Amino acid sequence: MYQKLFIILTNIFSLGLIQLLSFLLWSEMTMAQGKSGYVPPPPAKERRQSVTSGGSRGCPNQRDVSLTLLVPSYHIPTTISPHPTLLLYIDNIPSQPLLFTLVEPGVSEPLLKNKLTVKRPGIIQINLPSDSPTLEVNKEYYWTVSILCNEKRPSENAYARAVIKRIPLTAELRQKLNATTNTLTQAQIYAQSGIWYDAITTSYQAYIEAPNSNAPAYFWQLLQQIGLKSRLIEKFANHR
Structure with a gap:
């Protein structure tokens, strides 16, 4: 009896310690970013992986190709857009096309499914068309990018998958965004509000414009905050 009680108390303590450490890490990151960096949302009670990958590392008769989705892995990244833009990085040109799918959990058929032809390595923007299904507020979705090594055997396809959640646009955020036409400033507003997808795509737009x-430094700063290595960020610059 006492042994079972000890095990239960130990598990409770361990879960509490994990949540405490997660909160302290979030607090430290939030304070470290000051007023311009990305401020992630507070950690949820149940920590959840938001990025997964798998499949073959390369297709036959071609160099290995790796996919990197530009999203954080330690929490669910958000957007306020009904048709957001998504960013990924690919280090080589695959001989096969990429397949993009957008899926609502629990629904068998994808909401959106498109093939993409890669003409150069580097950052790829995926724009959800305005006539595609709208992301509903407060609902999570999965988006996946696969290299179609074998359409008949999906398990042989290299892929990367991430979660996206649309949240409501508050009156305060709308007011801040409407107060400026500067793209970089808008990216900083999104970042300070913890809205990752809009922060990274808007900062990349500012990168392209100027x-x-x-x-560019701010764009790299956001990527560094989510754990992408500096050497990878340098590749982004070279392939822009």
């Missing part, structure tokens, strides 16, 4: 400004 490559000799502070925008």
